[in-house]
Amino acid sequence: MQYLPNILFIITLIAGIGFFVMNIRKISRNIKLGKDIDRFDNKSERWRNMAMIALGQSKMVKRPLSGFLHVIVYVGFVIINIEVLEIVIDGVFGTHRIFQGIIGDSFYAFLIGTFEILAALVFAAVIIFWTRRNVANIKRFLSKEMQGWPKRDGNYILYFEMVLMTLFIVMNATDSPFQEAGIGNPISQFVASLFDGFSSGTVHFIERTSWWIHILGILVFLNYLYYSKHLHILLAFPNTYFANLKPKGQFNNLEAITNEVKLMMDPDADPYAMPEEGIEEAVPEKFGASDVADLSWVQLLNAYTCTECGRCTSACPANLTGKKLSPRKIMMDTRDRLEEVGRNIDENKGEFKDDGKQLLNDYISPEELWACTSCNACVEECPVNIDPLSIIMDMRRYLVMEQSAAPQELNMMMTNVENNGAPWQYNQQDRLNWAKEE
Amino acid sequence: MNVPTMAEMMAQGKQPEVLFWVGAAGSYDDRAKKISRAFVKILHQANVDFAVLGTEETSTGDAAKRAGNEFLFQMQAMMNIEVLNGYEIKKIVTCDPHSFNTIKNEYPSLGGKYEVYHHTQFIQDLIKQGRLKIEDATLKGKRVTFHDPCYLGRANEVYESPRDLIRRLGVNLTEMKRHKSTALCCGAGGAQMFKDAEPGDKEVNVLRTEDALETNPNIIATGCPYCITMMTDGIKFKEKEAEVVVKDVVELIAEANNL
Numbered sequence: 001m002q003y004l005p006n007i008l009f010i011i012t013l014i015a016g017i018g019f020f021v022m023n024i025r026k027i028s029r030n031i032k033l034g035k036d037i038d039r040f041d042n043k044s045e046r047w048r049n050m051a052m053i054a055l056g057q058s059k060m061v062k063r064p065l066s067g068f069l070h071v072i073v074y075v076g077f078v079i080i081n082i083e084v085l086e087i088v089i090d091g092v093f094g095t096h097r098i099f100q101g102i103i104g105d106s107f108y109a110f111l112i113g114t115f116e117i118l119a120a121l122v123f124a125a126v127i128i129f130w131t132r133r134n135v136a137n138i139k140r141f142l143s144k145e146m147q148g149w150p151k152r153d154g155n156y157i158l159y160f161e162m163v164l165m166t167l168f169i170v171m172n173a174t175d176s177p178f179q180e181a182g183i184g185n186p187i188s189q190f191v192a193s194l195f196d197g198f199s200s201g202t203v204h205f206i207e208r209t210s211w212w213i214h215i216l217g218i219l220v221f222l223n224y225l226y227y228s229k230h231l232h233i234l235l236a237f238p239n240t241y242f243a244n245l246k247p248k249g250q251f252n253n254l255e256a257i258t259n260e261v262k263l264m265m266d267p268d269a270d271p272y273a274m275p276e277e278g279i280e281e282a283v284p285e286k287f288g289a290s291d292v293a294d295l296s297w298v299q300l301l302n303a304y305t306c307t308e309c310g311r312c313t314s315a316c317p318a319n320l321t322g323k324k325l326s327p328r329k330i331m332m333d334t335r336d337r338l339e340e341v342g343r344n345i346d347e348n349k350g351e352f353k354d355d356g357k358q359l360l361n362d363y364i365s366p367e368e369l370w371a372c373t374s375c376n377a378c379v380e381e382c383p384v385n386i387d388p389l390s391i392i393m394d395m396r397r398y399l400v401m402e403q404s405a406a407p408q409e410l411n412m413m414m415t416n417v418e419n420n421g422a423p424w425q426y427n428q429q430d431r432l433n434w435a436k437e438e
Numbered sequence: 439m440n441v442p443t444m445a446e447m448m449a450q451g452k453q454p455e456v457l458f459w460v461g462a463a464g465s466y467d468d469r470a471k472k473i474s475r476a477f478v479k480i481l482h483q484a485n486v487d488f489a490v491l492g493t494e495e496t497s498t499g500d501a502a503k504r505a506g507n508e509f510l511f512q513m514q515a516m517m518n519i520e521v522l523n524g525y526e527i528k529k530i531v532t533c534d535p536h537s538f539n540t541i542k543n544e545y546p547s548l549g550g551k552y553e554v555y556h557h558t559q560f561i562q563d564l565i566k567q568g569r570l571k572i573e574d575a576t577l578k579g580k581r582v583t584f585h586d587p588c589y590l591g592r593a594n595e596v597y598e599s600p601r602d603l604i605r606r607l608g609v610n611l612t613e614m615k616r617h618k619s620t621a622l623c624c625g626a627g628g629a630q631m632f633k634d635a636e637p638g639d640k641e642v643n644v645l646r647t648e649d650a651l652e653t654n655p656n657i658i659a660t661g662c663p664y665c666i667t668m669m670t671d672g673i674k675f676k677e678k679e680a681e682v683v684v685k686d687v688v689e690l691i692a693e694a695n696n697l
Contacts, residue, residue, distance in 0.1 A: 249593025374628030421496030
């Protein structure tokens with residue numbers, strides 16, 4: 001019976017991590033539904049970007065206040081996790097504060113003391129974040145797409161952090177031997193006095209309970225990631241690694257079209273040529289994107305990485321002038337649709353069954369797509385290098401090339417380009433008249 | 439004014455130093471034509487041996503591509519590349535950031551590889567080489583703010599060339615609160631130039647004009663013919679035509695040099 005807590009702990013740990021791994025596999029499978037794109041070149045530049053932007057938070061701090069607060073929570077989160085390692089080892093082997101014996105009192109005191117101060121800072125930062133989201137009138141948190149679940153999701157994450165930080169401090173405060181030693185408790189010593197009148201048995205019970213709820217809370221939080229926008233804490237790393245390295249103005253040239261145009265312009269091409277023997281006639285490629293499977297896996301990774309901060313939307317000229325377009329919503333819609341497709345695959349034994357829905361129209365309307373000025377402000381703003389513009393462009397391509405559904409004025413513009421080589425209806429022969437006028 | 443074409447050059451067996459890609463706006467739009475002419479004056483002053491394609495030039499396909507018509511874009515691109523490669527063009531300069539971006543970034547994988555310059559970069563080089571001097575007396579003391587064209591700035595990270603030229607004019611350059619990488623679009627990009635805006639509560643060009651007016655400028659400078667149109671319309675909307683003019687950087691240089 002004395003090993004019961006250890007066994008319970010191990011089972012909980014395996015269940016918690018196992019369930020998380022299962023869900024991560026689903027995410028990975030869903031991302032792989034995307035089309036192939038080569039983002040494995042320039043490895044050194046990619047590592048550098050990841051180190052600077054994800055690890056180093058270089059784009060976060062472009063907005064100093066939220067950037068600074070985020071760095072506190074981020075550093076706190078990463079460093080306090082060293083303590084989780086100790087908790088796991090203690091839980092498995094039934095030890096108590098095993099690192100103290102290994103690394104010595106003074107270093108242990110320094111470590112735990114640092115964690116406590118960070119925990120207090122994180123708590124304070126999270127309170128400010130909560131206030132920004134719920135009390136301060138910050139426009140990007142009040143957008144239409146942030147109502148309902150996204151707003152609750154954001155708050156749940158903050159509550160999780162508040163509770164976990166509190167439990168960590170309480171756990172230390174009620175650890176009587178730890179408090180008696182009086183080292184590494186810069187914050188918890190003040191909390192400890194709250195329990196002065198309690199019997200030692202009660203204090204020990206509170207300590208054990210906090211310890212257990214803390215580690216259970218961490219496992220629950222870990223598994224909450226899958227259902228939440230909070231996945232960015234993991235996916236920001238691959239997302240910055242695989243992000244576009246080319247100039248932002250460079251949009252990809254569709255290869256399938258290059259082949260067709262070359263054939264059209266080749267005077268030697270035989271218009272009646274039959275496909276060569278043995279080569280299966282390729283299924284005509286769909287131009288552009290109307291659903292998530294038409295996007296690239298990087299665009300789908302982008303969608304899972306988005307943490308809905310809304311910096312993109314707050315910089316979008318269309319959104320700033322009251323248009324329906326919000327780059328953040330483009331990312332949220334892409335993820336929502338991708339998850340719907342994923343559930344469909346789960347329910348149908350690994351095969352996607354047509355559900356009569358798609359990303360276009362059911363999630364993203366043409367009105368949103370046509371409001372984009374392709375200015376790249378959203379791409380520039382994203383702290384983790386998400387590219388909403390590429391999705392907008394791929395969907396426009398579908399609208400124009402598959403559905404001929406461009407706004408009438410754009411059709412006129414394109415007709416002009418086709419007929420007289422300019423977006424306006426001028427005669428090609430007048431192209432040099434400007435040099436003769438004054 | 440003397441604007442030689444590639445066809446004429448070829449007939450004389452000559453190869454110019456650089457091709458001036460005029461672009462559709464610079465060729466046909468009455469306001470943008472003035473920018474083309476100002477740039478040609480500068481080219482002449484610096485004794486640059488240049489040529490244009492003239493009637494052989496056609497749309498780069500930028501607007502078509504951003505509107506989603508990849509097919510039309512690639513048709514235009516391949517036609518242009520055929521002409522440019524036929525003339526063995528190596529170096530291209532343009533006053534249009536959209537042409538600049540498209541030819542520089544999107545033509546290479548279709549077979550069109552050239553050294554491409556925005557006119558502000560090109561003029562900067564002329565100054566560095568000692569071929570051109572900017573007079574800093576004419577516009578001295580004027581308050582100027584610079585609007586970053588998206589396809590020059592964020593798209594290609596050219597922020598300094600136009601600013602360097604403006605500073606040489608002896609003017610007082612004041613930045614808007616949103617500038618360089620955080621600059622707000624004028625509202626014309628992504629083929630918006632050719633259509634009405636979607637329903638909203640404001641036009642993008644008006645918002646951007648308000649950004650500019652906050653700096654209390656005499657001159658709003660930019661480096662894109664489409665930005666010129668949008669900002670000029672914004673100034674009209676705000677009824678500030680009497681106080682504020684919208685000019686391309688090259689027009690300011692031509693004015694400063696009394697061309």
